[in-house]
Amino acid sequence: MSVARLPVIVGFGGFNAAGRSSGHHAYRRLVIESLPEESRQETLAGLAVMMGLVSHVDGAYRDSADQVLGLADIAARYGEQVLDGTLIRRIDKTFFDVDAAHWQKSAALGSGESTLVFELRKRDLPEPPPPEWVIEDLDGDKVRVTAASLEVKFDSYRDIPVKSAGQLPRGFNPGSLYNSHYHPRALQLAVIGASDAIQSMGLKWQEIMAVVQPDQVAVYASNVMSQMDENGFGGLLQSRLKGGRVSAKQCPLGLNTMPADFVNAYILGSVGQTGAITGACASFLYNLQAAAEDIASGKCRVAVVGCAEAPIVAEIIDGYATMGALASEDKLKKLDGTDEADPRRTSRPFGENAGFTMAEASQYVVLMDDALAIELGADIHGAVGDVFINADGFKKSISAPGPGNYVTMAKAVASARAILGEESVKKRSFIQAHGSSTPQNRVTESQIFDQVAQVFGIDAWPVSAVKAYVGHSLSAASGEQLIASLGVFKYGIIPGIKTIDKVADDVFADRLQISTRDVVVSQPLDVAFLNSKGFGGNNATASIFAPHVVERMLKRRYGEKLMARYHDRREQVRTAAQAYDQAALQGDFATIYHFGEGLIDESQIKLDLESLQLPGFVQAVDLTFVNRFADMCD
Known part of the structure; x- marks a missing residue:
C-alpha cells in the first residue's frame, strides 16, 4: 500500500477588504483591537501605505509633506482613516454611485395626429431607417426626418437599494502594481493575489522548478461571475446596446478560467496540470480538493490554488438584490428600527440579519507534498486534511440550502477524528462558518453544526464567520476562511462576530460558541473546519491542520535527524519571506508579471x-x- 503524501500549505497571499493576506496582515485587521500595540501599529502602517496615505522612501515612512513618521505617528494620525477605509463600507463612487446609478429609461415620443420633425447627421441614421420615416436631405451631411412616433431611451439615474460592499482598502488600485492595460479588475486581482502568494513562500519559483518535473505543477483557480466589468464580458454584452464596438480582448478575458490561465501564462510559465473548477460560493474548496487529491496521489508535487472575484458591478448587485439575497438599506432600517442604516454592519452572520453583502477579493495558496517541503526547507503554515463535496439531491429552489452540507460536515469531522484523534476534534477544533448573513442560513447551518457536535461529543464548538468583516466574495469566500484560519493558528485569536449584538433566538447555539468579541484561546487549536454552501446545492467542507500538528506528523514520518536538517534550511526560507513581507509593508510588492518573456522554442x-x-x-x-x-x- 502506497503512503499518501500530505498536502502542506507553504505560501498564501491575496487582497481583500482587510488588506494584504500574506504575512497574516489581512487577518490582523480583523482582530486589530486584540493585537499587541506594536503589531497593531505595523498593520495600520502597512494599510496606510496601500491606501496612499503615507509613503516609504529612503528607509522611512513619510507624509505628503515629506515629514518622517514613526509607526506610532501613523497610528495616531491616520489610524481612524485606515479603519474607516477598510472592511465592509458604503460602496465607493469609483465603482458607481449607489444613489444615482446610470440606467436607460424607455419612452415613446409623439402621439395622436401630431408628427415629429427632427434633424440629425446622415451617418447617425439607423440602418436601415424605419419604413415610415420621411427623410429629406439638407445642406452638408444633415437630414430632416418626419415621423409619426419615435421610441427612445433617455439616460436616467436611480437609487440602488444595496449600498454596502466589501471593497479593497480605499485608494488602493490593484492595476497600478503591474502593466495591467485593458485587464478586467478580477484578473488584476488574480495577478497581484497569486504573485503575493508565490513571493510569500520565501522560495524562488526557479528553485522549486529545479527539482520538480514540469508536469508535476498544477494550478487550479476560477471565479463564479467571470469578468463582468467593461474590459470583460460586461463590455462585450453592452457594446452593441451602447452603440460601441466589441474589443478583441473582452471575450477571452471574460472567461472564468482566466484566474488560472493568467497564473500559468504570466506568473509561473507553467506547462503543468491546470483547471478552473466552479461550485458557486464553494468554488475555492472545489479547486482546493482537486489540488489536494493530486498531491496526495502523487500526480503533482506543487499546486497553486485560488479564486479572484470582482463582482461590485451595478448589474451583478441588481441581480442578487432582485433575488432578495442582499441586505438592502430599507431591510436594515426596518430591522434596526432606525432612519439610517450602518453601512459597516450590513453583514451579520448568526444574528438578526437581512441578507448577505457582496465583496471583491483574491485569495491564493501554494501547496506542496510533504517530501518536497522537507527537501526545500519550505515554511509550513498548515496542511489540508480532506475536502468533501456533496450535492443536495432533488431541489425545489436552486438557491435554497439542502442536505448535502450535512454529508460534507459530518465526513470532514469524521475524517479529522480518524487522522488526529478524538481529543483534537472535541477540544481543539473550531469552525469557519459559511455565515452568509441570511435568515435562512443562520438557522440551517447552525442546525448542522449542532447535530454534528452532538454526535461527536463536542460541547462548546467555537464558530467564526469572516464574512462579517469582509463580506461575501463568492468564489473566493472559502479562501478567506482558510487564510483567516492560518492567522488563528498563529495568533490564537478567533475573530468574533462583532457586527451583531447577540446571537439570534432561532440559531441552534446550545453546543456552539458564537462570540460577539474576539476569543483568545487557552490552548493551541489543532484543526479548522471550513464550511461553504453555494447556490445550486454546491456544498463543501474542508479540514485544515495547524502547523504544530503538521510538525508532529512530519517528525513521525521523517525522524529527528532529517527534521533537524529541515529546520536549518527553513530559517533561510523564513528570512527571505520576511524580507518580502517588509518590502510589501513599505509598498514594494514587486508583482510578478512576465508578458512575452521566456517563450518556449518548440523547435528545441x-x-x-x-x-x-x-x-x-x-x-x-x-x-x-x-x-x-x-x-x-x-
Whole structure:
C-alpha cells in the first residue's frame, strides 16, 4: 500500500477588504483591537501605505509633506482613516454611485395626429431607417426626418437599494502594481493575489522548478461571475446596446478560467496540470480538493490554488438584490428600527440579519507534498486534511440550502477524528462558518453544526464567520476562511462576530460558541473546519491542520535527524519571506508579471521513448508509464 503524501500549505497571499493576506496582515485587521500595540501599529502602517496615505522612501515612512513618521505617528494620525477605509463600507463612487446609478429609461415620443420633425447627421441614421420615416436631405451631411412616433431611451439615474460592499482598502488600485492595460479588475486581482502568494513562500519559483518535473505543477483557480466589468464580458454584452464596438480582448478575458490561465501564462510559465473548477460560493474548496487529491496521489508535487472575484458591478448587485439575497438599506432600517442604516454592519452572520453583502477579493495558496517541503526547507503554515463535496439531491429552489452540507460536515469531522484523534476534534477544533448573513442560513447551518457536535461529543464548538468583516466574495469566500484560519493558528485569536449584538433566538447555539468579541484561546487549536454552501446545492467542507500538528506528523514520518536538517534550511526560507513581507509593508510588492518573456522554442523540444525535455526547464517530463490495469490486460 502506497503512503499518501500530505498536502502542506507553504505560501498564501491575496487582497481583500482587510488588506494584504500574506504575512497574516489581512487577518490582523480583523482582530486589530486584540493585537499587541506594536503589531497593531505595523498593520495600520502597512494599510496606510496601500491606501496612499503615507509613503516609504529612503528607509522611512513619510507624509505628503515629506515629514518622517514613526509607526506610532501613523497610528495616531491616520489610524481612524485606515479603519474607516477598510472592511465592509458604503460602496465607493469609483465603482458607481449607489444613489444615482446610470440606467436607460424607455419612452415613446409623439402621439395622436401630431408628427415629429427632427434633424440629425446622415451617418447617425439607423440602418436601415424605419419604413415610415420621411427623410429629406439638407445642406452638408444633415437630414430632416418626419415621423409619426419615435421610441427612445433617455439616460436616467436611480437609487440602488444595496449600498454596502466589501471593497479593497480605499485608494488602493490593484492595476497600478503591474502593466495591467485593458485587464478586467478580477484578473488584476488574480495577478497581484497569486504573485503575493508565490513571493510569500520565501522560495524562488526557479528553485522549486529545479527539482520538480514540469508536469508535476498544477494550478487550479476560477471565479463564479467571470469578468463582468467593461474590459470583460460586461463590455462585450453592452457594446452593441451602447452603440460601441466589441474589443478583441473582452471575450477571452471574460472567461472564468482566466484566474488560472493568467497564473500559468504570466506568473509561473507553467506547462503543468491546470483547471478552473466552479461550485458557486464553494468554488475555492472545489479547486482546493482537486489540488489536494493530486498531491496526495502523487500526480503533482506543487499546486497553486485560488479564486479572484470582482463582482461590485451595478448589474451583478441588481441581480442578487432582485433575488432578495442582499441586505438592502430599507431591510436594515426596518430591522434596526432606525432612519439610517450602518453601512459597516450590513453583514451579520448568526444574528438578526437581512441578507448577505457582496465583496471583491483574491485569495491564493501554494501547496506542496510533504517530501518536497522537507527537501526545500519550505515554511509550513498548515496542511489540508480532506475536502468533501456533496450535492443536495432533488431541489425545489436552486438557491435554497439542502442536505448535502450535512454529508460534507459530518465526513470532514469524521475524517479529522480518524487522522488526529478524538481529543483534537472535541477540544481543539473550531469552525469557519459559511455565515452568509441570511435568515435562512443562520438557522440551517447552525442546525448542522449542532447535530454534528452532538454526535461527536463536542460541547462548546467555537464558530467564526469572516464574512462579517469582509463580506461575501463568492468564489473566493472559502479562501478567506482558510487564510483567516492560518492567522488563528498563529495568533490564537478567533475573530468574533462583532457586527451583531447577540446571537439570534432561532440559531441552534446550545453546543456552539458564537462570540460577539474576539476569543483568545487557552490552548493551541489543532484543526479548522471550513464550511461553504453555494447556490445550486454546491456544498463543501474542508479540514485544515495547524502547523504544530503538521510538525508532529512530519517528525513521525521523517525522524529527528532529517527534521533537524529541515529546520536549518527553513530559517533561510523564513528570512527571505520576511524580507518580502517588509518590502510589501513599505509598498514594494514587486508583482510578478512576465508578458512575452521566456517563450518556449518548440523547435528545441527533445523527445524520446523515456522523456520529453522542454527548453528552459531543468527536469524532463517522464514518459515511462506502468500499466495501471495490468490485472485486466494480457
